[in-house]
Amino acid sequence: VRRYRKGPPISISEVGEFALIARILARLGSTPSVLLGPGDDAAVLAAPDGRAVLSVDLLVAGQHFDPAWSSAVDVGWRAAAANFADVAAMGARPTALLVGLAAPPDTAVAWVEGLAAGLAAACTAVGAAVVGGDVVASATLTVAVTAVGDLAGRPPVTRTGARPEDRVLVAGRLGWAAAGLAVLRAGDPVASRHPLLTAAHRRPDVRYDAAAILARHATAMVDVSDGLVADLGHIATGSGVGLELTAATLPIDAPVAAAGQELATDPAAWVAGGGDDHAFAATVPAGSVPTVRSAVSRLTPPCPLVEIGRVVVDDGLVWTDRQPPGPSGHEHFG
Amino acid sequence: VRRYRKGPPISISEVGEFALIARILARLGSTPSVLLGPGDDAAVLAAPDGRAVLSVDLLVAGQHFDPAWSSAVDVGWRAAAANFADVAAMGARPTALLVGLAAPPDTAVAWVEGLAAGLAAACTAVGAAVVGGDVVASATLTVAVTAVGDLAGRPPVTRTGARPEDRVLVAGRLGWAAAGLAVLRAGDPVASRHPLLTAAHRRPDVRYDAAAILARHATAMVDVSDGLVADLGHIATGSGVGLELTAATLPIDAPVAAAGQELATDPAAWVAGGGDDHAFAATVPAGSVPTVRSAVSRLTPPCPLVEIGRVVVDDGLVWTDRQPPGPSGHEHFG
Numbered sequence: 001v002r003r004y005r006k007g008p009p010i011s012i013s014e015v016g017e018f019a020l021i022a023r024i025l026a027r028l029g030s031t032p033s034v035l036l037g038p039g040d041d042a043a044v045l046a047a048p049d050g051r052a053v054l055s056v057d058l059l060v061a062g063q064h065f066d067p068a069w070s071s072a073v074d075v076g077w078r079a080a081a082a083n084f085a086d087v088a089a090m091g092a093r094p095t096a097l098l099v100g101l102a103a104p105p106d107t108a109v110a111w112v113e114g115l116a117a118g119l120a121a122a123c124t125a126v127g128a129a130v131v132g133g134d135v136v137a138s139a140t141l142t143v144a145v146t147a148v149g150d151l152a153g154r155p156p157v158t159r160t161g162a163r164p165e166d167r168v169l170v171a172g173r174l175g176w177a178a179a180g181l182a183v184l185r186a187g188d189p190v191a192s193r194h195p196l197l198t199a200a201h202r203r204p205d206v207r208y209d210a211a212a213i214l215a216r217h218a219t220a221m222v223d224v225s226d227g228l229v230a231d232l233g234h235i236a237t238g239s240g241v242g243l244e245l246t247a248a249t250l251p252i253d254a255p256v257a258a259a260g261q262e263l264a265t266d267p268a269a270w271v272a273g274g275g276d277d278h279a280f281a282a283t284v285p286a287g288s289v290p291t292v293r294s295a296v297s298r299l300t301p302p303c304p305l306v307e308i309g310r311v312v313v314d315d316g317l318v319w320t321d322r323q324p325p326g327p328s329g330h331e332h333f334g
Numbered sequence: 335v336r337r338y339r340k341g342p343p344i345s346i347s348e349v350g351e352f353a354l355i356a357r358i359l360a361r362l363g364s365t366p367s368v369l370l371g372p373g374d375d376a377a378v379l380a381a382p383d384g385r386a387v388l389s390v391d392l393l394v395a396g397q398h399f400d401p402a403w404s405s406a407v408d409v410g411w412r413a414a415a416a417n418f419a420d421v422a423a424m425g426a427r428p429t430a431l432l433v434g435l436a437a438p439p440d441t442a443v444a445w446v447e448g449l450a451a452g453l454a455a456a457c458t459a460v461g462a463a464v465v466g467g468d469v470v471a472s473a474t475l476t477v478a479v480t481a482v483g484d485l486a487g488r489p490p491v492t493r494t495g496a497r498p499e500d501r502v503l504v505a506g507r508l509g510w511a512a513a514g515l516a517v518l519r520a521g522d523p524v525a526s527r528h529p530l531l532t533a534a535h536r537r538p539d540v541r542y543d544a545a546a547i548l549a550r551h552a553t554a555m556v557d558v559s560d561g562l563v564a565d566l567g568h569i570a571t572g573s574g575v576g577l578e579l580t581a582a583t584l585p586i587d588a589p590v591a592a593a594g595q596e597l598a599t600d601p602a603a604w605v606a607g608g609g610d611d612h613a614f615a616a617t618v619p620a621g622s623v624p625t626v627r628s629a630v631s632r633l634t635p636p637c638p639l640v641e642i643g644r645v646v647v648d649d650g651l652v653w654t655d656r657q658p659p660g661p662s663g664h665e666h667f668g
Contacts, residue, residue, distance in 0.1 A: 041423040042389035044490050047381035055376035056432040060472040089375040098390040100478045138394040144434045144478030156378050
């Protein structure tokens with residue numbers, strides 16, 4: 001490896017596949033669940049209760065992240081966190097990631113090292129590890145992440161168990177990442193005036209701890225990735241029930257409200273339609289709500305928790321006051 | 335969905351994400367190992383012995399497959415088989431796949447349905463199922479496949495256990511897929527004269543049954559994906575040993591020889607350097623070789639098995655007769 005030189009940054013085609021993989025591995029950690037880590041044909045991961053929870057997501061440059069707005073570390077963090085949120089939404093503890101990277105040959109080695117560092121940081125935050133991967137050449141920078149989780153003997157929390165009179169709870173931030181994307185799109189100096197929102201877009205703070213509390217009581221749960229309204233729709237459809245919701249209960253946090261004012265946008269659209277914060281929405285029996293509230297209130301740092309409605313017999317989503325603005329869901333080819 | 339119309343084939347942007355996913359799911363099967371299949375935030379898969387074997391591969395159009403030469407069904411089959419081979423090389427039985435698809439919005443729905451059918455066929459061949467996936471838009475058609483396997487209580491067969499005096503065995507075809515790619519590149523009428531080779535490139539016949547036999551005795555094993563010489567190098571490096579090999583023992587099967595003659599190419603380069611057949615190379619204690627030979631000889635259809643050398647103390651690969659032609663490995667950014 002040449003350490004000192006002029007000219008552009010060292011590209012991945014210059015160092016070659018095997019040296020690149022060595023540089024990636026140097027940035028990754030491990031955990032006791034990793035029985036055999038990267039470097040062989042496949043990894044071996046502990047699945048203590050005899051089941052593995054599995055989810056895959058693809059992130060495409062220009063589509064799911066913009067390298068101009070998100071550093072490589074940010075992209076790694078987001079890719080890992082988004083997938084861990086899916087695992088946590090089943091009531092499982094994230095244990096591992098597998099990461100496929102397709103990258104143009106002129107991609108800077110430093111970018112890939114940053115991606116690995118971001119993945120590793122998101123893993124450390126939840127006690128997981130990267131156990132395997134693949135690196136290939138492509139015209140389009142793409143990150144494929146598979147997350148694995150452990151249910152510790154509990155049944156998975158699906159989208160299908162909501163029952164009439166359950167309450168609808170949401171834990172975690174709503175609208176921060178979407179507002180962050182909006183101010184990034186507006187460019188500086190707007191973006192620089194909203195550092196909390198841009199940070200929320202770049203590195204969502206997924207409340208796995210709140211998901212674990214909800215999971216112990218929830219009849220159904222999702223992570224909010226398509227947007228709150230769309231993901232609540234998934235619960236309603238999956239469970240064959242309706243949801244009676246109150247738009248006025250949706251929290252419009254001060255940073256989100258400020259961005260709405262600056263961009264002359266109704267911030268409720270971000271709260272109801274934005275997904276990248278990976279909040280957790282769950283239906284919980286009415287009698288369990290106080291227990292959930294109490295447990296979530298003891299979390300450090302504090303975690304927002306709101307009750308936004310209840311499950312009803314009739315199909316669909318009904319708003320008791322007004323329908324929030326914004327798209328009702330995210331169609332990737334729409 | 336419009337059934338009758340003129341004009342180009344229906345694209346995935348026309349049907350939309352959710353309808354596309356429904357069409358994919360309609361082509362997939364399930365198995366008793368699938369405790370919760372596609373449709374929720376994550377899948378739940380049985381991991382009966384408390385461990386999961388995991389591997390990920392990316393296939394990029396134009397890089398790992400050419401849509402002009404491989405149908406969508408072929409691509410699905412290959413993507414699944416390549417990854418199942420990694421799992422089988424650990425001594426595990428493949429149980430599940432997760433599939434991420436990044437596709438241009440004008441991709442034909444029929445192509446994606448074909449991909450799903452190919453994945454499903456490869457799954458059925460080995461008793462596995464697709465348990466989850468993701469579909470996103472991208473300028474570059476990319477398939478990300480994660481395979482999962484079950485070790486059934488046995489230790490994994492890594493690359494690190496080869497011991498001096500072990501014998502080096504290879505089960506499965508060598509050079510067929512590489513020769514198939516060469517005749518496809520030569521175009522018709524050459525390609526059409528070598529249907530066995532083009533079929534081997536498009537839908538490799540991975541001998542999971544032979545891998546399972548080898549795994550019971552092997553001290554080290556790999557699937558041949560980078561090329562035989564390169565992958566044997568991984569065993570030598572991983573185990574801290576050398577391999578003494580005899581080029582004359584490498585089988586040059588009649589179809590491979592015929593393609594070599596037609597293209598004026600030394601077919602030994604395909605045998606020693608080609609990877610896409612996913613043969614299994616293993617080191618086995620000398621005393622176990624007869625048992626392995628006997629068990630493999632009873633497989634239906636017949637499976638090639640050759641002994642090509644032995645493990646020695648000194649590092650590196652040594653050829654007793656001559657070094658085979660061709661590249662020593664596959665550098666994805668080289």
